[in-house]
Amino acid sequence: MPLLVYLWGDCVSSRPVARLEIVLLISPTCSYVWLLLCMMFPSVFGESYGTSRFVTIDANFVVMFGCSIAAFWLGRKRKPLLGIVCVLLTLLWSIVGAINSVV
Numbered sequence: 001m002p003l004l005v006y007l008w009g010d011c012v013s014s015r016p017v018a019r020l021e022i023v024l025l026i027s028p029t030c031s032y033v034w035l036l037l038c039m040m041f042p043s044v045f046g047e048s049y050g051t052s053r054f055v056t057i058d059a060n061f062v063v064m065f066g067c068s069i070a071a072f073w074l075g076r077k078r079k080p081l082l083g084i085v086c087v088l089l090t091l092l093w094s095i096v097g098a099i100n101s102v103v
Contacts, residue, residue, distance in 0.1 A: 027067045028085050031060050035092060053100060061093040
């Protein structure tokens, strides 16, 4: 989360920002907030072993994976840092998916 705050601060205080860069910042922020919300209130995920729970986990995993590829592919000044944030969130969602499939 500190990396996201740093990236948002850099985005607001500097040059005009491209639309894709805003999307690449909003995606991991929403995914991280969703992850925190689901950890605090597990009922938001849906029922245990339910389809909605696995769809939520898989969708966030795919979005973060795509975000990390886009961030590294479009390499600008702050994009590698954003790519690292997306990779870390991808790992978090994969761990959540592994735990939910076992427990």
